[in-house]
Amino acid sequence: MEEYIAEALKSGFIRPSTSPAAAGFFFVEKKDGGLRPCIDYRGLNNVTVKFRYPLPLVPSALEQLREAIIYTKLDLRSAYNLIRIKEGDEWKTAFHTSRGHYEYQVMPYGLTNSPAIFQSFINEIFKDLLNQFVIAYIDDILIYSRSEAEHIDHVQIVLSRLLQNKLYVKAEKCEFHVKQTSFLGYCISHHGVKMEEMKVQAVTEWPQPTTVKELHRFLGFANFYRRFIRNYSSVASPLTSLLKGKPTRLGWTKEATNAFIDLKERFTSAPILKHPDPGLPFxxxxxxxxxxxxxxxxxxxxxxxxxxxxxxxxxxxxxxxxxxxxxxxxxxxxxxxxxxxxxxxxxxxxxxxxxxxxxxxxxxxxxxxxxxxxxxxxxxxxxxxxxxxxxxxxxxxxxxxxxxxxxLPTEHFSSESIIPRSVILAPVSWDIMEELHQEQEREPPPAHCPPDKQYVPLGLRQRIMQWIHTSISAGHPGISRTLHLLQNSFWWPAMAKEVTAYVKSCPVCAQSKTPKELPSGLLKPLPIPQRPWSHLSIDFVTDLPP
Missing domain, CATH: 3.30.420.10 (Ribonuclease H-like superfamily/Ribonuclease H)
Structure with a gap:
């Protein structure tokens, strides 16, 4: 920690602070064995206005690689730290350590808007190269080409663009001019897309789960690669059924054992899914x-x-x-x-x-x-x-x-293909589903989230409720019906309480609802006034929407 604080002070990334804010500071281990500083910004993130810049959809990005035969993969060094915090807002990033109280002058890891901000930054740099021969996913960059000669030019263009913008790569994590590479969790080559060999080995050696948490972990991993497995939902149903009702203890069954073994065998023999070629008949x-x-x-x-x-x-x-x-x-x-x-x-x-x-x-x-x-x-x-x-x-x-x-007895199933498309209750808005996936990147589902439901982060819950409640097919249903429609596909903590509050505050429902109570007051004749302004009559307008 002392080494990091000293280096960050010297480079101008942080400075001493007198801010009233104080987030916790700790390190997490990186894949290469190094340590990455992390700060607990959950309190700040909860009150931050979200920047809705879209992150690339990974399957959509991989679809661009259809004719590519050679690849170069780049990893940017200290990517987030290359963007400065808006002047006057530095105090919000303050953190405390045993060495003292500090605040960032550059964008740190852990802020809810950091991925979206950096994605917009990197997209602006490569705006004329994206979808041509470059895929940029935050700080991971993939260059792909149809020939060796073409690839040399492409790599030079990208590296020059990075140098112009004072962006630098980690040489030890880059791969240049390779026929096959691992990118965003997939192994890609000119043959198509398949699971990473390391992940396949991890599946074959995966021990049988003994706790609910271990089963959640296995199904979470398996779900990431479900697009490679025919009939995944049906095969995994004996496992997902064990999690129904949020159990605290795992009631393992013979059917679950068979499903666990079957899934592992299917993952190890998963086919390479070919890149679709629009020039060939389907x-x-x-x-x-x-x-x-x-x-x-x-x-x-x-x-x-x-x-x-x-x-x-x-x-x-x-x-x-x-x-x-x-x-x-x-x-x-x-x-x-x-x-x-x-x-x-x-x-x-x-x-x-x-x-x-x-x-x-x-x-x-x-x-x-x-x-x-x-x-x-x-x-x-x-x-x-x-x-x-x-x-x-x-x-x-x-x-x-x-x-x-x-x-077989199955739980609710969300179908997927190379490019997933959720069909839930009514025609789906691509914008909403893209935002949902992006928010899930920044706010992953908790461990107790049902594996067959889409977790809705805090920033999107109001919009998801509005989308379901006001859709043409739903037609402003009541509390129970709205909750049922949401629970078919979504989950978040205290969902029933939030849905109840939302439906009660819906102005359309309030205007359309017929009051069941009799009008208050008793009608009777008023006495004749003796002089002007001796009596005043007032009408109360009631039952207005909230």
Whole structure:
């Protein structure tokens, strides 16, 4: 600590302070064995106005690497400390140590807005290079190119840009001109995206959980890579069911043991998901069972034209959807798959092919008689160019496997693919979901958060409640209904109390609500006034919205 304080004072990062604020100071170990200074700014963060600058969505960023064959990875040195605190606000960052009381003159780690501020800073520097050959995620920079010669120029451009802005890299953590690298938790190469080998080894050696906390830790790790595992939610359901009701002790079962072993085996054999190539035709395998729907997005690659997966999709049927007949369930699987991957399929260069084991779907595009639901879906299909091909169920095993396993007892399932898209209650606002993921980066879910729910950080709870309560499909429901809709997908501490307060303060609900009480007061004739201004009459306007 003494060494850090002396060095930070010398470099001008900190200065002695007389501030009334005093946050706790400590060190955490870094991956390279060094120590990173950290300050407990939770009190300051709770009252800080949030800067809503978006952080890049990792899966979306990785989609840019489709034609890249060579990579360079850079890690910036002391990134946050390169941005100065606004003059006059330094006192807010004050911290105390055994050496004395100090405050930062530069942006420290631990402030809620630090990631967003630095992301906006780095995006401004590389604004003309992003999505061309650069991905910048806070202080991690990836340069990707389609050839060796092109890559040399790209690296020189990026390094020159960093030098111009007095940004420096940690040479020991950089990789130059490599065919394969690890970036943001994934192993990337020209073949596609896969799990990091170190993470695969960690899964194979993972001991069976013995406590609730250990199970939370395993499921949290597994959930990060669920996009590589077909039917992840169904396979993991015996494990997630153990956490239902917030137990304090782990009631391990034989089914949980089988699921734990099965998950570990699936992770070690997880496929490399190919980068989708818009120049090649897409193939979508779809299927439905009594309990779920599933789909696989694929493309043919290589000389033999081998079919390679690009993304998996599966979800549980709702109670209403389970009442559909077989044909409508199959049609639903087709509609859901197209909707999930519409960012690739809409406007595709080539018409894509849908493969189904339900022969009647071959005629859906030319059907003359449709019920209202089918008519709506048929209108949606007109935005896409595709053909439907019948394949018997015995040969349509990929999508079939994704739908069949939903007869197991499952918790609420949030489907994911290479680019996750949450479908919760109504058409989802991308802005809200992006903000939610960004806030979760800054405020991770607590250990007791249910693994099948999205944790909502403090700064977004009001907006999430407004979004659910005022959506067209919800229509300003009451307290119980609003809470139920939120609990289907979200969680945060004291949710019921906050939802109750929000619904009671909703002005639309207050205006629409019919009062149940009789008007106060008794109507009777007033005496005739003797002179002007001897009596004054006043009307009270009541039942105004809060």
């Amino acid at each position: 193939i979508v395998d779809v299927d439905a069972s009594d309990c779920g729907i599933g789909a696989v997005l694929s493309q043919r690659t290589g000389q033999p034209g081998k079919l390679h997966p690009c993304a998996f999709f599966s979800r549980k049927l709702t109670a209403a959807e389970r009442n559909y007949d077989v044909g409508n369930k199959e049609l639903l699987s087709m509609k859901a798959a197209i909707e999930e991957w519409r960012h690739w399929l809409e406007g595709a260069v080539h018409p894509f092919q849908i493969i189904t084991d339900h022969k009647n779907l071959e005629y859906i595009q030319n059907a003359k008689r449709l019920n209202p639901r089918q008519a709506r879906w048929a209108l949606f299909f007109t935005r896409f160019q595709f053909t439907v091909t019948y394949r018997p169920g015995s040969k349509n095993c990929k999508a079939d496997a994704l739908s069949r396993r939903y007869d």
